[in-house]
Amino acid sequence: MVKKARTAEREAVPRRAARWPRKRRHLLGSAYLLLLLGCALLLVALSLTPAPAPTSQRQTLVVGALPFWNIGGGTETLVTHRESVNGVSPWMYGIGPNGGITTQYSPEDSDKVDRNLSRLRDAGLPVMPTLANITEGRWAYEPVARMLHDPELMRRHVAGIVSLVQREGYNGIDIDYEDLRARDRDAFTGFITLLAERLHAVDKKLSVALFAKTTDAGYDERNVAQDYAAIGRVADQVRLMGYDYHWSTSEPGAVAPVGWVRDVLDYAKTRIPPDKIVLGVPLYGYDWVDGHGESVTWLEAFRLATEHGAKVRYDRDRQAPWFRYTDEKGREHEVWFENAASSRAKFEAVRAAGIRGVYLWMYGHEDVGMWPALRDTLPVG
Incomplete structure (x- = not known):
């Protein structure tokens, strides 16, 4: 938003000194010179004195994003490494056909989810769960589109989210609505703006997950649908999905090449306040064969390389490990994944960019x- 500069009108300065006695004018002139001299000395002193450091700095944010299928193992890991994290977002809610909020996990898993949420809270971790446009286990466009373009459905959806956050005692909500169309851009911004307003009114926070891009248009409609600047003005956190540069149906390659990550952060900082930007860092990889990639954990990648005697290489340009192996059917696989070194490279990019976490x-x-x-x-800290 460009603000118009205001032009101040000059006021005429009264020539009072002309009516004062000569001696008083002389004393005033001397005092005026002394005042100017004092100001000059003060300016010199200030120019030689370093600016004081800020009295406080916003705390680095490190959030564990736990998909519901890893809620048990992820909780155990976060509790073990509690000194390294200060937030958690279980990826656990979806959307029903009419805009209602559903759980992504099955009813028989409810007790397990509740137990792990209690452990996370007992560890002092603020819980801000993720609500994604998952309907019956699949990404779904229609329920979100219907809500975005129907004011009454949007109002009810927002009210349902606020009610969920208050009822469950969450710190806020993380919205992850993907695969929108370019025509949804203004409606999506309107939804996020309304949701932020209603959450802030009850002292709750809003995080929004957005696709990583290096221009406003990005690479397809899903990028156009997300207005970095408008969302950055109203959300408390903007979580950039800094992963899946290569994905399950692409050619093999690094999941999050560090050069691309730096470009994403450079662009984001021109649109979003840096202290709101949170970079998504992947801790997984893909095993590609016959044009398709299956997701793998670091442990699975390590096991595959060991079992097949594959030499793991490290791409210094992309800051990512990879290897090839041939399976029992004679098919050649290519695996790219993440390890401590590749994660460190992205952590260093975050630190250099000066973003929130x-x-x-x-x-x-x-x-x-x-x-x-x-x-x-x-x-x-």
Whole structure:
């Protein structure tokens, strides 16, 4: 938003000194010279004195993002490394066909989810769960589109989110609505603006997950639908999905090449206040064969390389490990994944960019060496 400069009108200065006695004018002139001299000396002193350091700095944010299928293992890991994290977002809510809020996990898993949420709270971790446009286990566009373009449905959806956050005692909500169309851009911004207003009114926070991009248009409609600047003005956190540069149906390659990550952060900082930007860091990889990639954890990648005697290489340009192996059917695989070194490279990019922090997409069984790299690079204090 460009503010128009205001032009101040000059006021005429009264020539009172002309009516004062000569002696008083002389004394005033001397006092005036002394005042000017004092001001000059003060300016010189200030120019030679370093600016004081800020009295406080916003705390680095490190959030564990736990998909519901890893809620048990992820909780155990976060509790073990409690000194390295200060937030958690279980990825656990979805949307019903009419805009209602559903759980992504089955009813028989409810007790397990509740137990792990209690453990996270007992560890002092603020809980801000993620609500994604998942309907019956699949990404779904229609329920979100219907809500975005129907004012009454939007109002009810927002009210339902606020009610959920208050009822469950959450710190706030993280919205992850993906695969929108370009025509949804203004409606999505309107929804996020309304939701932020209603959450802030009850002292709750809003985080919004957005696709990583290096221009406003990005690479397709899903990027156009997300207005970085408008969302950055109203949300408390903007979580950039700094992963899946290569994905399950792409050609093999690094999940989050560090050069691309730096470009994403450079662009984001031109649109979003840096202290609201949180970078998503993947802790997983893909095993590609016959044109398709299956997701793998660090432990699974390590096991595959060991079993097949594959030599793990490290791409210095992309800051990512990878290897190839041939399976029992004679098919050649290519695996790119994340380890402590590749994670450290992204943590260092975050520190250099001066943004708020990171969220760790904890698919499961990450490289244990990632935790000391995190503590060294982005200590939560």
